[in-house]
Amino acid sequence: MKTAMMIVLACSACCMTNTPGFAASYHGVDPVKTVRQKFEAFNRHDVAAIEGLYAADAVLRSPDYPELAGNSQIADTYKRLFDAIPDANDAIENIDSSGNRVYAQFVLSGHLKGAGGKFIKVPIMSVYTVSGGHIAADSTYYDRKTP
Structure with a gap:
């Protein structure tokens, strides 16, 4: 009985804590770190x-x-x-997580090659699901009419 109660308490603490990365580090993976690495690779234009x-x-x-x-x-x-x-270039404005989900608000900016170098600035919101140190799902939202 004591062992079962300890498991329940450990799982509850892991799932209910608001400490960033607590649940992720409990499972050996930091979802926010994975997503930050994706943004760093993006800004380097490192497709691989x-x-x-x-x-x-x-x-x-x-x-x-x-x-x-x-x-x-x-x-x-x-x-x-x-x-x-x-x-x-992606500039992160806000990044947060809950369990294995990471929520990132960022702004994509740059100059369009085929439109005479027109400058664009697009606010974007993405929800990432991270599993085993990899992004398993990416749901991205933005207004396609943004100038």
Whole structure:
């Protein structure tokens, strides 16, 4: 009985704490660190690193893509984005987590190559699900009409 009660208390503490990364570190993975690595790779335009951070069977959903499946397809999309916006940069404004979910608000900025170098600045919200140190799901939201 004591052992069962200790397990319940440990699980409750893990799930109910508001300490950032507590639940993740309990399981040996820090989801926020994984997502921050994705943003660092993005800002370096490191497509190979981005591909490695997404799980092989990851799914990405956004206004421009109903559903991309697999890390190679996701990486290819980032490559096309870097080709279209050669100076693309993501600036994180807010990042938070709950369990294995990471919520990031950021602004994509850069100059469009095919539009005479027009400057763009797009506020974006993404919800990442991280599993085993890889991004398993990425649901991204933004207004496609943003100038």
